[in-house]
Amino acid sequence: MFKGSLAIVSTALAAGVLVTAPLAVAKNGADDSPAQVAADDSTGRADGGATLSRGGGNDRDVRVSRRCSASSTAKLKLSPEDGRVEVEFEVDENRNGSRWGVTLTRNGTRILSRSAVTRAPSGSFEVRRVTDPGSPRTTVVATARRAATGETCRVTATL
Numbered sequence: 001m002f003k004g005s006l007a008i009v010s011t012a013l014a015a016g017v018l019v020t021a022p023l024a025v026a027k028n029g030a031d032d033s034p035a036q037v038a039a040d041d042s043t044g045r046a047d048g049g050a051t052l053s054r055g056g057g058n059d060r061d062v063r064v065s066r067r068c069s070a071s072s073t074a075k076l077k078l079s080p081e082d083g084r085v086e087v088e089f090e091v092d093e094n095r096n097g098s099r100w101g102v103t104l105t106r107n108g109t110r111i112l113s114r115s116a117v118t119r120a121p122s123g124s125f126e127v128r129r130v131t132d133p134g135s136p137r138t139t140v141v142a143t144a145r146r147a148a149t150g151e152t153c154r155v156t157a158t159l
Helices: 002-015 034-039
Strands: 051-055 058-067 073-081 084-092 099-106 109-117 124-131 139-145 152-158
Touching (some): 073 152, 084 099, 099 124
Antiparallel strands (some): 099 139
8 A cells, every 4th residue: 555655655756746734833832822822923013013922031922013104113012020011112224313292092091102212233213111901901092193293103902
Protein backbone atom coordinates (compact mmCIF):
# COMPACT_ATOMS: atom_id res chain seq x y z
CA MET A 1 0.00 0.00 0.00
CA PHE A 2 2.90 2.35 0.72
CA LYS A 3 4.27 1.79 -2.82
CA GLY A 4 0.91 2.72 -4.36
CA SER A 5 0.63 5.89 -2.27
CA LEU A 6 4.17 6.84 -3.18
CA ALA A 7 3.40 6.35 -6.87
CA ILE A 8 0.32 8.57 -6.64
CA VAL A 9 2.25 11.31 -4.83
CA SER A 10 5.12 11.08 -7.33
CA THR A 11 2.71 11.31 -10.26
CA ALA A 12 0.89 14.27 -8.68
CA LEU A 13 4.17 16.06 -8.02
CA ALA A 14 5.33 15.50 -11.59
CA ALA A 15 2.02 16.85 -12.89
CA GLY A 16 2.20 19.80 -10.52
CA VAL A 17 -1.26 19.16 -9.05
CA LEU A 18 -0.44 18.38 -5.46
CA VAL A 19 -2.16 20.95 -3.23
CA THR A 20 -1.50 21.19 0.47
CA ALA A 21 -3.92 22.63 2.96
CA PRO A 22 -2.62 25.28 5.38
CA LEU A 23 -1.87 23.98 8.84
CA ALA A 24 -3.11 26.02 11.80
CA VAL A 25 -0.62 25.96 14.63
CA ALA A 26 -0.82 28.00 17.82
CA LYS A 27 2.20 30.29 18.11
CA ASN A 28 2.62 29.95 21.86
CA GLY A 29 1.21 26.47 22.28
CA ALA A 30 -2.34 25.50 23.16
CA ASP A 31 -2.65 28.37 25.64
CA ASP A 32 -3.15 31.08 22.98
CA SER A 33 -6.22 33.12 23.80
CA PRO A 34 -8.79 33.81 21.04
CA ALA A 35 -7.67 37.47 21.04
CA GLN A 36 -4.05 36.46 20.47
CA VAL A 37 -4.99 34.09 17.66
CA ALA A 38 -7.24 36.71 16.03
CA ALA A 39 -4.51 39.34 16.27
CA ASP A 40 -1.99 36.93 14.74
CA ASP A 41 -3.92 36.41 11.48
CA SER A 42 -2.11 36.98 8.22
CA THR A 43 -3.15 40.62 7.90
CA GLY A 44 -2.77 41.75 11.52
CA ARG A 45 -5.41 44.37 10.70
CA ALA A 46 -8.46 45.22 12.76
CA ASP A 47 -11.47 47.32 11.74
CA GLY A 48 -10.71 50.75 10.32
CA GLY A 49 -7.14 49.95 9.27
CA ALA A 50 -5.83 49.67 12.82
CA THR A 51 -3.36 46.99 13.81
CA LEU A 52 -4.20 45.23 17.07
CA SER A 53 -1.76 43.16 19.07
CA ARG A 54 -1.64 41.63 22.51
CA GLY A 55 1.31 40.49 24.50
CA GLY A 56 4.80 41.83 24.82
CA GLY A 57 6.01 41.93 28.39
CA ASN A 58 2.49 41.33 29.70
CA ASP A 59 -0.06 39.12 27.94
CA ARG A 60 -2.83 41.49 29.07
CA ASP A 61 -1.37 44.56 27.31
CA VAL A 62 -3.39 45.92 24.38
CA ARG A 63 -1.65 47.81 21.57
CA VAL A 64 -3.38 49.52 18.65
CA SER A 65 -1.54 51.23 15.78
CA ARG A 66 -3.18 53.43 13.16
CA ARG A 67 -2.25 55.76 10.33
CA CYS A 68 -3.34 59.36 10.93
CA SER A 69 -5.17 61.55 8.42
CA ALA A 70 -1.89 62.47 6.68
CA SER A 71 1.48 60.70 6.88
CA SER A 72 1.91 60.38 10.67
CA THR A 73 1.23 57.22 12.66
CA ALA A 74 -0.25 56.79 16.13
CA LYS A 75 0.08 54.02 18.72
CA LEU A 76 -1.98 53.46 21.85
CA LYS A 77 -0.99 50.97 24.54
CA LEU A 78 -3.07 50.00 27.58
CA SER A 79 -1.44 47.97 30.37
CA PRO A 80 -2.72 46.80 33.76
CA GLU A 81 -0.58 48.32 36.52
CA ASP A 82 -1.22 47.59 40.22
CA GLY A 83 -5.02 47.62 39.87
CA ARG A 84 -4.94 50.67 37.60
CA VAL A 85 -4.44 51.15 33.84
CA GLU A 86 -1.34 52.67 32.26
CA VAL A 87 -2.14 54.54 29.04
CA GLU A 88 0.68 55.34 26.58
CA PHE A 89 -0.07 57.31 23.41
CA GLU A 90 2.59 58.04 20.79
CA VAL A 91 2.43 59.99 17.54
CA ASP A 92 5.31 59.70 15.07
CA GLU A 93 5.46 62.44 12.44
CA ASN A 94 9.17 62.09 11.52
CA ARG A 95 9.52 65.86 11.95
CA ASN A 96 10.97 67.63 15.00
CA GLY A 97 9.35 70.66 16.62
CA SER A 98 5.72 70.14 15.59
CA ARG A 99 3.10 71.10 18.22
CA TRP A 100 0.07 68.82 18.68
CA GLY A 101 -3.01 69.11 20.90
CA VAL A 102 -3.61 65.81 22.72
CA THR A 103 -6.72 64.49 24.49
CA LEU A 104 -7.23 61.14 26.24
CA THR A 105 -10.65 59.95 27.39
CA ARG A 106 -11.44 56.91 29.54
CA ASN A 107 -14.99 55.56 29.17
CA GLY A 108 -16.09 58.98 27.86
CA THR A 109 -14.44 61.08 30.60
CA ARG A 110 -11.46 63.27 29.73
CA ILE A 111 -8.35 62.21 31.67
CA LEU A 112 -5.74 64.31 29.86
CA SER A 113 -5.72 67.42 27.70
CA ARG A 114 -2.43 69.10 26.83
CA SER A 115 -0.06 70.02 24.05
CA ALA A 116 2.93 67.97 23.00
CA VAL A 117 5.87 68.69 20.71
CA THR A 118 7.65 66.18 18.50
CA ARG A 119 11.30 65.72 19.45
CA ALA A 120 14.51 64.25 18.05
CA PRO A 121 15.71 61.71 17.17
CA SER A 122 12.50 60.22 15.75
CA GLY A 123 10.24 63.26 15.37
CA SER A 124 7.65 61.83 17.74
CA PHE A 125 6.06 62.50 21.11
CA GLU A 126 4.58 60.27 23.79
CA VAL A 127 2.15 61.03 26.60
CA ARG A 128 1.58 58.69 29.54
CA ARG A 129 -1.13 58.59 32.18
CA VAL A 130 -1.97 56.02 34.87
CA THR A 131 -5.70 56.02 35.57
CA ASP A 132 -8.34 54.13 37.49
CA PRO A 133 -9.88 51.25 35.55
CA GLY A 134 -13.35 51.43 34.10
CA SER A 135 -16.18 49.14 35.05
CA PRO A 136 -16.10 46.44 33.85
CA ARG A 137 -13.80 47.37 30.93
CA THR A 138 -11.62 50.37 30.21
CA THR A 139 -12.03 52.00 26.79
CA VAL A 140 -9.55 54.76 25.97
CA VAL A 141 -9.81 57.13 23.02
CA ALA A 142 -6.60 59.03 22.21
CA THR A 143 -6.83 62.01 19.86
CA ALA A 144 -4.07 64.31 18.58
CA ARG A 145 -4.45 67.26 16.22
CA ARG A 146 -1.73 69.34 14.60
CA ALA A 147 -3.21 72.81 14.22
CA ALA A 148 -0.65 73.95 11.62
CA THR A 149 -1.74 71.31 9.10
CA GLY A 150 -5.07 70.02 10.43
CA GLU A 151 -3.74 66.47 10.56
CA THR A 152 -5.58 64.34 13.13
CA CYS A 153 -4.87 61.02 14.80
CA ARG A 154 -7.53 59.02 16.63
CA VAL A 155 -6.97 55.61 18.22
CA THR A 156 -9.34 53.56 20.41
CA ALA A 157 -8.42 50.57 22.59
CA THR A 158 -10.24 48.54 25.22
CA LEU A 159 -8.66 46.60 28.08
